[in-house]
Amino acid sequence: MSDSASIRHDFVQFWGSLGSYWGIPPATARVYAWLISQPQACNADAIVEGLEMSRGAVSMAARELRDWGLVHVERSPGSRQVVYRPETDLELAIRNIVEMRKRREWDPLLARLRGWIGELDGQRSAEAEVFRERLRSIEALVGMADAMAESFLKGGLVQKLGLKVLVASAQRRRGKKEGKR
Amino acid sequence: MSDSASIRHDFVQFWGSLGSYWGIPPATARVYAWLISQPQACNADAIVEGLEMSRGAVSMAARELRDWGLVHVERSPGSRQVVYRPETDLELAIRNIVEMRKRREWDPLLARLRGWIGELDGQRSAEAEVFRERLRSIEALVGMADAMAESFLKGGLVQKLGLKVLVASAQRRRGKKEGKR
């Protein structure tokens, strides 16, 4: 027990359940977890067997993962079969996810907020004024989040920021570990 | 048209649809948006009428929002009626959300990752080794995200980081606006 097969199973299960927090269908998240847990790229059959899901579901999940840049679909030279290779550079993967979410969520939200604020600027009622000020404070915050995301996408953030923060957390963690030994 | 009522309607609708990206039920998100759009705190009846939803749904949404720290439930002194006041300090609201998600998602994920890595440390197969290294890189990244979240929760992040980033984005935005005038 607790061999790598059972750990893989737990990992796949847990990762799948996490997916729902992030708006990723569980089956899709499970496929990604499975691929990460395998040393080499897998073909569709291996996934069908390993995860006990239908061929169609595997194909759907793989397509979605490809859209997110989380797996690469590869075709061996003299074969009709495709194999799925997970993106293991997680920073790259996260960059893809952040970019997609920014485009889908923040950008339209910011655009609409600014539009609404502009319209409310033309109104004199006290009601409109309160509403406008609240929208403004949302805009400021979303704008900041957006700017942070953009900065992350340009590649600087993890290095610039992450480092300082990481040092602190690594120290904290090292402290714990050494206490145990 | 395009008076504050119609803007409110659009805002409520859009905010509700955004909710789904964040795992917040649409009705819950709509109630919050509605409250933000009103100058004073509302009672349940006003929400039932304004959003055309059932009394029960309003109560459920309000309870969830209260759990997230996004609304405050207040009872006027000589009255049985409660009014719902939205938290308008968005930074505080976001802090609450981040804290809750961290506890629900990152903390258990990190704990399990570390457990699995520990178990895989005891195994010699090449397969286990690849898997373990991948889990390690996930752990490093999640650990960093976790540390950033923690730093944000301690109150420093927005000031320390946000400022630099904000300056850049404000300059960019100001540039655009002045171009228009």
Added chain:
DNA sequence: ACGAACTTTCAATAGTTTCTGAAAGTACGA
């Protein structure tokens, strides 16, 4: 250009989440 080997699509089904509304619960004033 054809047929085999494989992948992708999509209509139907299964499953899950969200919403409703009536019933139960709670807090206040008298």
Added chain:
DNA sequence: TCGTACTTTCAGAAACTATTGAAAGTTCGT
């Protein structure tokens, strides 16, 4: 303590989302 004016709960209905599997579409070797 009782009745009233409200809120909360929860079982079931409705709406939505995910999954299956058979049919359609692709791609490659010959």
